[in-house]
Amino acid sequence: MMRVHLKSSNDVMGMCGGTAVVLRRILCLLLLLVFIRGCHSNGIRGGRILVFPEDGSHWLNMEVILRELHSRGHNLTVLRSAKSWYIPQNSPVYTSITVNPAPPPAGEDLGPDFYTILMQRSLKLRRMLPVLRFLEQQKDTAAMLMMFHSEALCMISTILDDSVLVAKLRVSRFDLMLTDPAFPAGVLLAQYLGMPMVYNVRWLNAGEAHMTVAPTLPSYVPMYNSLFSDNMDLLQRTENFLRYLVILLQEHLVILPLYVNLLQRHFPPGADLLSMQRSADVWLMRVDFVFEFPRPTMPNVVYVGGFQCRPAEPLPADLEAFMQSSGEHGVVVMSLGTLVSALPKEVTKAVAQAFALLPHKVVWRFLGERPSSLGNNTLLLDWLPQNDLLGHPKTRAFVAHGGTNGLYEAIYHGVPVLGLPLLFDQFDNVLRLQVRGVARVLEAATLTTEDFLEALRDVLENKSYRHNMQKLSGLHRDTPLSPLASATFWIEYVMRNGGASHLRTEAYSLPWYSYHSLDVAALLLALSGASIWASVYVCSRLCCRSSRRKTKLE
Known part of the structure; x- marks a missing residue:
């Protein structure tokens, strides 16, 4: 009987143990459900995002x-042109979703050869007198804007x-449009589908995007391609004001009229492009005030400059061996970005000769014919891991064209810059670093071996450039x-709340x-004028009355 009793006790204990396991599993399941619900309430659930990017x-x-959003579980759909040369x-x-737009009326191919x-053309203009250069630049800018916007118009018209396709997009019930509004095809589609909209933005219409979203005073906010800082003298402020007027004229006389017919065909009466562009819920601005000059802003503008930067990863073995072979002198990295495949031969020759005279090793992203003046210390690559090279402890300087992607990577890793701007905003970008004492800037149109070598040695040997850049790096990281976490937070914020109209002025x-x-001012002037007139009238009447009384007494 005792044995039977003990066996029954073990059975009971086993049953209790089994029940405890079941209860623990149920508790874990409940906790998991609570966590998932919490994630949903915080907007971490996978959203459906339509993306309308720009190329290059x-x-x-x-x-x-997009990679960050994908890692957070969001479902992404990218609208791309069949002629895209960067977007896979x-x-x-x-x-x-690949769209095959009709060719624009100009018929210009805006591929790599175009740039x-x-x-x-840009290098030719840089050799002109300032007044002639200004006039030619404005003519070229107007023609270029017409070409780019004609291409965007063809794209959105086709869609x-x-x-x-429109029915397919509507049925998909996207939570958000994420677009680069440099050209407004994505803006128009978002408005047509009635979607909340977030910008990944730096440029819009004919100028910098702040001009559309925030007060922009030309007295201290330098205009595009002005090459001025925020500290201008009278003549500079005069030129800056003229550039401001030209940008407004280009916007209203060149760009906005292009879209009138499309708006009349597909949107309600009275719709205008500028109002649509200003309706974005959040503007993710690809700058910050470590780089950009201080200026007025708005509550729905979020500064995410440098969001593409990350800690350096190990280099391939052969490239690491080359870096280590530089010894105490270190390495100079040179890259001219994605748009321009090669410099003119005379510029390439001057740069290669200057590199050959350095004790440093050089890693140069280079496409084209190998320069005859190339030294044994220079490694040519058709592609390089730029971020990882800039983060390498052997890197001493970065020779760059001035695109913000590369400049922010240099800021992030604290590497001083020698600027060789070629196109668009690159001249203004490197100027911002020069003003902060972290860069030298050279004129590619008149470059000589001696000029390049002197400037590069200055950047390498003058410790103030590296010291100032490391300070800038600390400010950028603090x-x-x-920046990437901030960008994803605000994208998810707009999805959680169905927009952010309360942030729009x-x-x-x-x-x-x-x-x-x-x-x-007109009302106050009218009231002031009426008050003055009334005062004069009353005084004149009193004087006349007094004069008549005096006459009677005499």
Whole structure:
């Protein structure tokens, strides 16, 4: 009987143990459900995001955001042109929709060769007298804007005229449009589909995006391609004001009229492009105030400059061996970005000769014919891991064209810069670093071996450049959230809340004369004039009455 009793006790204990296991599993399951619910309530659930990017270097930083969003469980769909030369059709990160737009009326191919032609034209303009250069630049800019916007117009016209594609996009019920609004095809599509919208932005229409979203005073905010800082003398402020007027004229006389017919065909009466552009919920601005000059801003502008930067990863074995072979002198890294495949031969020869005279090793991203003046210390690569090279302890300086992607990587890793700007905003970008004492800037149009060698030695040997850049790097990193984390937070914020209209100012709905308080000034002037007139009238009447009394008494 005793044995039977003991066996029964073991059975009971086994049953109790089994029950405890079941209870623990149920508790774990409940905790998991609570966690998932909490994730949903915090907007971490996978959203459906439609992405309308721009090509070229703009795509490179957009792709960084897409990879982060994908890692957080979001479903991404990318609209791309069949003529795209950077945005791949197949990707593990997103599903693509490829559109084959009709060719623009100008028929210009805006591929890589186009940018090489632009560079050659830019170098030619740099050799002109300042006044002639300014006039030629404005003419070229207007023509270029017409070409780029004509291409964007063809893209969005093809999409909106395709009823099957539009129906497919509507049925997909996207939570958000993420777009680069440099050209407004994505903006127009988001408005047509009635979607919340977030910008990954630096440029918009004919100028810098702040001009559209925030007060921009030309007295201390330098205009695009002005090559001025925020500290201008009278003549510089005069030129800056003229550039401001030219940008407004290009926007209203060249760009906005292009889209009038499209708006009339696909949108309600009274729709205008500028209002649509200002309707974005959040502007992820690809700068910060470590790089950009201080200026007014708005609550829905979030600064995410350098979001593509990350700690350096180990280099391939052969490249690491080359870096280590530099000894105490270290390495100079040179890259001219994605748009221009090669410099003119005379510039390439001057640069190669200067490199050959250095005791340092050089890693040069180079496409084209090998320079005859190349030294044994220089390694040519058709592609290089730029971020990882800039983060390598052997890297001493970065020779760059001035694109913001590369400059922010230099800031992040604390590497001083020798700027060799070629196109677009590159001249303004390297100027910002020069003003902060972390860069030298050279003129590629008149470059000689002696000029390049002197400037590069100055950057390498003058410790103030590295010291100032390391200080700038510390300021750039000293933030509560990394730029990429901030970008993803605000994208998810807009999805969680179905938009962020409470962050948009009512200034956008005011007519221009009310925005500048000209109607108030007119009212006050009228009241002041009426008061003065009434005072003069009363005084004249009293004087007349007094005069008549005096006459009667006499």
